[in-house]
Amino acid sequence: MKVAVVGTGYVGLVTGLVLADLGNEVTCVDKDTKKVESIRAGIAPIFEPGIEEMLKRTLKNGNFNITDSIADAVKKSEIVFIAVGTPPATDGTPDLTAVRAVAKDIGKAIDKPTIVINKSTVPVGSGDMVEQIIKDQGVASDLFDVVSNPEFLREGSAISDTLNPDRIVIGTRRPEAAEKLKELYAPLQSEFIVTDLNSAELIKYGGNSFLALKISFINAMSRVCELCNANIGDVARGIGADQRIGPQFLYAGLGWGGSCFPKDVQGMVATAQGLDYDFGLLKEVIKINEDQTNHFLDRIEHRIGGFEGKTVGLLGLAFKPNTDDIRDAKALVIIDRILKAGGRVQAYDPVASHLVEDHFPAAIYVNSAYDVSKGADVVILVTEWNEFRQIDLARLAGTAKEAILFDGRRVYAPEKARAAGWEYHTIGIAS
Numbered sequence: 470m471k472v473a474v475v476g477t478g479y480v481g482l483v484t485g486l487v488l489a490d491l492g493n494e495v496t497c498v499d500k501d502t503k504k505v506e507s508i509r510a511g512i513a514p515i516f517e518p519g520i521e522e523m524l525k526r527t528l529k530n531g532n533f534n535i536t537d538s539i540a541d542a543v544k545k546s547e548i549v550f551i552a553v554g555t556p557p558a559t560d561g562t563p564d565l566t567a568v569r570a571v572a573k574d575i576g577k578a579i580d581k582p583t584i585v586i587n588k589s590t591v592p593v594g595s596g597d598m599v600e601q602i603i604k605d606q607g608v609a610s611d612l613f614d615v616v617s618n619p620e621f622l623r624e625g626s627a628i629s630d631t632l633n634p635d636r637i638v639i640g641t642r643r644p645e646a647a648e649k650l651k652e653l654y655a656p657l658q659s660e661f662i663v664t665d666l667n668s669a670e671l672i673k674y675g676g677n678s679f680l681a682l683k684i685s686f687i688n689a690m691s692r693v694c695e696l697c698n699a700n701i702g703d704v705a706r707g708i709g710a711d712q713r714i715g716p717q718f719l720y721a722g723l724g725w726g727g728s729c730f731p732k733d734v735q736g737m738v739a740t741a742q743g744l745d746y747d748f749g750l751l752k753e754v755i756k757i758n759e760d761q762t763n764h765f766l767d768r769i770e771h772r773i774g775g776f777e778g779k780t781v782g783l784l785g786l787a788f789k790p791n792t793d794d795i796r797d798a799k800a801l802v803i804i805d806r807i808l809k810a811g812g813r814v815q816a817y818d819p820v821a822s823h824l825v826e827d828h829f830p831a832a833i834y835v836n837s838a839y840d841v842s843k844g845a846d847v848v849i850l851v852t853e854w855n856e857f858r859q860i861d862l863a864r865l866a867g868t869a870k871e872a873i874l875f876d877g878r879r880v881y882a883p884e885k886a887r888a889a890g891w892e893y894h895t896i897g898i899a900s
């Protein structure tokens with residue numbers, strides 16, 4: 470099929486490449502001309518396992534193209550995806566400026582039957598909004614369909630998630646549009662959930678809100694564990710072994726961050742608010758998440774007597790392993806607090822340091838994990854990259870001024886860390 474994907478970020482680029490790799494003729498569009506040039510030259514602007522190979526392969530076989538012109542892409546396609554960003558506005562509601570702008574440009578370009586599919590995460594009613602914007606450009610309503618097809622990929626495993634989805638949600642008014650989309654996705658052999666537009670939009674917000682709730686729940690339990698000398702690792706394992714609950718997303722840590730959970734949970738709260746329902750449960754989920762990082766930092770400050778004049782080593786900066794995404798990363802909160810308190814930060818991340826440096830030029834970004842502990846008063850594990858799991862803890866302790874390790878992701882076995890020379894602290898176990 471001939472497919473256009475507008476917005477070539479984490480979602481749009483991966484969706485476009487996977488569809489091209491499956492044999493479709495795909496044209497991706499982005500307004501960022503630097504991004505367009507880089508992708509055209511075969512260089513992926515984001516870090517994602519397997520992406521460069523797929524980009525080079527599909528550019529070479531001609532299935533994948535990229536342009537900065539929405540009109541060109543829409544005119545040669547029968548299916549047009551919207552995959553632009555929907556970041557939170559200052560009041561927490563999602564900013565739909567990009568979705569609106571793209572819908573308008575698509576409407577101006579439609580000159581034949583077209584299915585417009587919204588993949589961006591949006592509040593209920595956005596499908597109707599996109600439809601109205603396209604109609605406002607003079608497009609007859611029988612010339613196009615609007616479909617909601619929320620995306621569930623995870624950064625760090627985006628290609629494999631796109632190739633092996635748990636389910637494909639299709640929200641539409643017309644069964645014919647659903648059939649077309651089923652045909653496009655047939656090679657993925659996934660379960661289809663076909664529903665109306667509003668329900669599809671709510672599935673995405675509801676799913677992310679529930680996952681965030683699970684993490685906040687176990688983080689709240691970790692606080693109780695610290696207070697009563699229990700071990701959150703064992704508690705979580707015991708709770709998660711119940712098949713009705715399951716072990717996923719029951720890992721206590723510094724809390725959830727990233728480009729999706731914070732804005733989607735807030736978006737769910739705002740959506741409910743707009744419908745006159747006070748979703749107090751989710752407000753508490755957000756509060757627990759913020760408290761979790763602050764409480765961990767309080768414990769560190771208490772142990773080392775405040776950050777002022779201290780050198781703090783950070784292992785990891787990205788919001789999670791295997792991505793360079795730092796949007797709403799816990800590292801940003803941590804660095805901000807240490808610098809404001811008069812401390813020094815020396816940090817290492819395998820791929821994300823240069824992005825954090827734009828926000829915090831005053832921190833020092835070292836080239837290896839082992840340099841993080843040199844002369845440090847305390848080291849914090851922030852992101853659980855695999856290379857930190859395998860690190861030589863004794864070597865790391867050897868160059869620290871004070872070998873005090875705060876493990877924010879519960880990666881290390883306490884006895885091993887202690888045997889390697891560290892005074893070891895983690896989440897969900899009293900210090």
Ligand SMILES: NC(=O)c1ccc[n+]([C@@H]2O[C@H](COP(=O)([O-])OP(=O)(O)OC[C@H]3O[C@@H](n4cnc5c(N)ncnc54)[C@H](O)[C@@H]3O)[C@@H](O)[C@H]2O)c1
Pocket residue numbers: 475476477478479480481498499500501504552553554555567570571588589590591620621622623624728729
């Ligand atoms: N990143 C994820 O893990 C993930 C997962 C599921 C869903 N989502 C949702 O998918 C959407 C996209 O997320 P993302 O992480 O890929 O965002 P992103 O910021 O990485 O990419 C968005 C892209 O859209 C482009 N863009 C913005 N306005 C444009 C316009 N008018 N014309 C052309 N291009 C334009 C930007 O230049 C950018 O390259 C969001 O709604 C997000 O919530 C993201």
